[in-house]
Amino acid sequence: MEILKIPLFFSSLFSILIVSNTVDTITKTHSITGSNTIVSSGGSFEMGFFSPGSSRNQYLGIWYKNISVRTVVWVANREIPLLDSAGVLTIINPGSLALVHGTGNVIWSPNMTGSTWDPVAQLMESGNLVVRDANDQSGHFLWQSFDYPCDTLLPGMKLGKNFVTGLERHLSSWKSSDDPAPGEFTYRCDPQGYPQNILSRGSVELYRTGPWNGIGFSGRPNLKPNTIYKYEVVYTKEEVYYHYELLSSVISRVIMSHNGVLERWTWIDETREWVLYSTGPADNCDNYKLCGPNGDCNVGNLPPCGCLSKFVPRNQTEWGNGDWSYGCDRRTPLDCHNGDGFIKHSGYKLPDPRNSWFDRNMTLGECEMVCLKNCSCMAYANLDIRSGGSGCLLWFDELIDMKELNVNVQDIYIRMASSELVHSKKREIVAVTLALLVGLILLSISLIVYLRKRKRKNSQLNREGILMHKSEHGYTNKTQKEDLELPLFDFTVIADSTNNFSINNKLGEGGFGPVYKGTLEGGQEIAVKRISKNSSQGLDEFKNEVICIAKLQHRNLVKLLGCCIQGEETMLIYEYMPNKSLDYFIFDQSQSMLLDWSKRFHIINGIARGLLYLHQDSRLRIIHRDLKASNILLDIDMNPKISDFGIARSFGGNETEASTNRVIGTYGYMSPEYAIDGLFSAKSDVFSFGVLVLEIVSGKKNRGFYHPGHRLNLLGHVSVLIRSNLICVRKSYALI
The missing domain is CATH 2.90.10.10 (Bulb-type lectin domain)
Incomplete structure (x- = not known):
């Protein structure tokens, strides 16, 4: 001056x-x-x-x-x-x-x-x-x-611009705590497109609140109506401004600090001190345009940047190196003249509205039609979310600075190619189905607990296929009372991970149905067992496997990551075993060369340790009943993991043996008492383990073995050899 x-x-x-x-x-x-x-x-x-x-x-x-x-x-x-x-x-x-x-x-x-x-x-x-x-x-x-604020916004002050006089009111930080001269940081109400507050350092935007939606700013969901103060954005032909008014005797102020942080302070009389009420930016995802165009920031993720649904990184190399500034593109390009559509996204800070258009009088349906007719329109939303929503806000070109919120404040509809809409509709249907399923599960569990206390007898557990009936499967009361904690996967997530169950992703097929390799969005590889409609193993086996393996933890047991139960689909999701199953190695002439004696001994030892855990050390004493080479999976280090608990049974208390009229399993591995009389116990698994050891050592299948001198299987042939050796030993002793 x-x-x-x-x-x-x-x-x-x-x-x-x-x-x-x-x-x-x-x-x-x-x-x-x-x-x-x-x-x-x-x-x-x-x-x-x-x-x-x-x-x-x-x-x-x-x-x-x-x-x-x-x-x-x-x-x-x-x-x-x-x-x-x-x-x-x-x-x-x-x-x-x-x-x-x-x-x-x-x-x-x-x-x-x-x-x-x-x-x-x-x-x-x-x-x-x-x-x-x-x-x-x-x-x-x-x-x-x-009209000329410094670094502090007081109740009743206006932060904004008068279009008639050209007067603009904004906060500017002090240079330091000792120097009140205008510093680097400013905080203003920006009317471009639609009003929002922006914090800048010089000409560089650092943080924005998101557009005003009638109740608050879309990017500040924690700033809610309260009993301390009220706030609003006023937007007329003459001016636009943000202001707040106190509703109580509390002393409160907002300052643009010299450190570049917007702070709201409240004075507490009891302690005679200022208390920090809120700040902006609040976290790393509040940094302006951190994840680039069409990016999605989630502070709970590491790294925080991802792409919006149906979008992929624009520069995969730089994205992998931690440079997200290039942002994302639609994985399927838009084709405006052949019909695009919109997918609803909920729980987001709305994009930067400085390249937007609005109309206060439109309905949401009219808003959609206007956006659909304009090929440059990329998204739309309600302008005002009060009373069910009104008005129309359209975004053009790329969507900038979106952030996932922990609550759903406002929905936004993003333009997508028509081919992407089919998957989205399926996802919505699956989501509704899953919600109903979870509701039924909770209702069923509550009913079961009530009936057990009142009648003290067995009852049918969760009808949706998570728990099993005691009388049919031999589970104890204690087992049935334990809650099952197992993630439920969305069908569309599994379908996407397996490329819609592509034949190229198929790992194999058993009596239950096919198994596919999948890759989740985070990069984790999985194996998906998809129960076939014509499977020899039905819902009971599916339930049984979920119950058994979900409660087991051992390095030599395959890890069950979750399950999927939607419509007619029932699937089990396991950790992926890159070396497939044991039979792939021991019964193949070329692959068996990769298994020297130390590796074979290592595999036998691992299977034994897993079996010992099932029989003695687990919370549930489990009899597998189907131990065979194809049910032993091998991880990347050739460590064996027992899998497939579809027909496993649990023993409780002092129970050591049980019987069944339904003998199921694989012939050639069954013990005689189980195959003939239906009696099974830990000894049954030990018998199967013995057969498996013989196969690992010999490289021959028990039932596929052929000897020109007799028609016995591998087990019978070994028995002949043992008897022959015993005779030789006896003769040797007789000669001594």
Whole structure:
């Protein structure tokens, strides 16, 4: 600001003026100088000279009167400090308020919109310094400090722009805690496109609140209607501004700190201190455009950046290196003239609206039609979410700065190619089905608990296929009372991971149905067992496997990651075993060469350890009943893992043996008492393990073995060899 000169006799006149501490106005006979101040009528604010922090410079400012910690809310001469205490705030001719140095230099003077010969400056109870005509009580101000905020937004202040006068009100940080000069950071209400508040460092945007939706800002879901203050954005033809008003006696202020953080503070009388109420940016995902165009930021993920659904990284190499600035593209390009559509996204901070268009009177359906007809329109949403939603907000070109929120504040509809809409509809149907399924599961469990307490007898558990009936499967009461904690996968997630169950992803097929390899979005590889409609193993076996393996944890048991039960689909999702199953190696002439004796011993030992765990160390004593080479999977290090618990049975208490009329399993591995009489126990699994060991050692299948001298299987052949060796041993002993 240019320093003006006034006659020296004014300086002498100011030094003898009588100053009062009890008034709230400055007139031609009342000024502020030295340590004297003026105080608002209710005693809330005080105005005078101060030195910030450790600085010796003098500034004219306004601060809270009754707060022990001096908290300055406005500074007049931010850029031109006084180097001594010779400043005076007074009325000078021809009717203007001015901060004058003792030398006669005008340090600061407001740019008033009108003139008067008898002005007064008054400090209002709101903290607003106003200049008006002494005889005008209509509330018309020639100038007010609220139109020229510094780093603090007080209740009643406007943050925005007047389109008629061109006046823009925004916050600007101090340079430091000792220097109130305008710093690097600003916070303003930006009307471009549709109003939102933006924090910037110079010309670089750092953070934005998201567009105003009638209740709050879409990117600040935690800023909700409350009993402390109310807030809103006003948008008319004449002006746009954000402001807030206090609803209680609480003292609250918003500041643009010199560190670049927007802070809301509340004064607590009981502790006599300021308490930080909220900040912006709140987390890493609030950093403007962190994930690039069409990116999706989730602070709970590491790394936080991903692509919106149906989008893929634009530059995969840079994306993998942690540079997300290139953003994402639709995986299926739009084809506007052949029919696009929209997919609803919920729980997001809405994109930057500075390249948007709006209409307050449209319905959401009309909004969709307008966007659909314009090939440049990329998304639409309600303008105002109050009372069910109204108005239309359209985005053009790329969607910038979207963030996943922990709550759903507002829906946005993003344009997609028509081929993507089919998958989306399926996802919605599956989601509804899953919600109903979960509801039925919870209802069923509650009913089961009630019936058990009342009738104390067995009851049918969850009809949707998670638990099993005790009388049919031999599970104990204790087992049935334990809750099953197993993730439920969405069918569309599994379908996407397996490329819609492509034949190229098929790993094999058993009596239950095919098994596919899949890759989840995070990169995790999985094996998907899809139960066939014509499967020899039905829903009971599916239930049984879920119950058994979900409660088992051992390095030599395959890990069940979750299941999928939707419509007619039932699937089990396992960890992926890259080396397939044991039979792939031991029964193949070329592959068997990869298994030397140390590896074969390692595999036998691992199977034995897993079996020992099932029989003795697990919470449930499990009899597998189908131990065979194809049910032993091998991980990348050739460690064996027992799989397929579809026909496994659990023993409880002192139970050691059971019988069944339904003998199921694989012939050649069954013990005689199980195959003939239906009796099974831990010994049954040990018998199967013995057969498996013989196959691993010999590389021959038990039932596929052929010897020209007899028609016995491998087990029978070994028996012949043993008897022959025993005879030889006996003869040798006889000769000694």
